Amino acid sequence: xxxxxxxxADKSLQDLPYKIELDRYGNIxxxxxxxxxxxxxxxxxxxxxxxxxxxxxxxxxxxxxxxxKVADVAWCSPEFLARHGYETPYSSAPEICVxxxxxxxxxxxxxxxxxxxLEQGAKEVWIVLETGSVRFFGPEGERSESSFPIDPRPExxx
Numbered sequence: 308x309x310x311x312x313x314x315x316a317d318k319s320l321q322d323l324p325y326k327i328e329l330d331r332y333g334n335i336x337x338x339x340x341x342x343x344x345x346x347x348x349x350x351x352x353x354x355x356x357x358x359x360x361x362x363x364x365x366x367x368x369x370x371x372x373x374x375x376k377v378a379d380v381a382w383c384s385p386e387f388l389a390r391h392g393y394e395t396p397y398s399s400a401p402e403i404c405v406x407x408x409x410x411x412x413x414x415x416x417x418x419x420x421x422x423x424x425l426e427q428g429a430k431e432v433w434i435v436l437e438t439g440s441v442r443f444f445g446p447e448g449e450r451s452e453s454s455f456p457i458d459p460r461p462e463x464x465x
């Protein structure tokens with residue numbers, strides 16, 4: 308059973324063109340990411356920092372009961388960072404966790420990750436399609452807009 312520190316230290320895994328996560332048994336899960344996916348990560352992180360302050364982290368590792376999951380982007384308030392710093396993986400989810408849905412992601416897989424991030428303390432989870440459309444989720448379910456003072460849709464849809 309692999310631990311997250313072992314994954315990070317394993318030089319054979321460092322330059323793979325895949326997002327790496329662990330399941331609850333310590334097995335490595337990999338999913339490919341496109342250049343469009345990477346560009347959306349940068350745009351979302353920049354938007355979050357510009358409009359909300361705090362800090363955005365790409366490829367943010369979060370320990371969950373189902374293993375270490377990696378949000379494509381996460382936004383951390385100064386208060387979150389004061390409590391957790393840059394622990395790896397985070398024991399609690401940052402306030403906003405963002406998943407950019409790739410063609411290889413099923414709706415079931417995405418909904419499962421939304422639930423895990425919310426259970427670990429995220430206030431909101433965004434699902435972004437590669438087209439730039441965004442869905443927002445909170446503990447009560449899907450929302451029509453973000454509960455944070457931000458609307459990423461106009462900037463991501465082009």
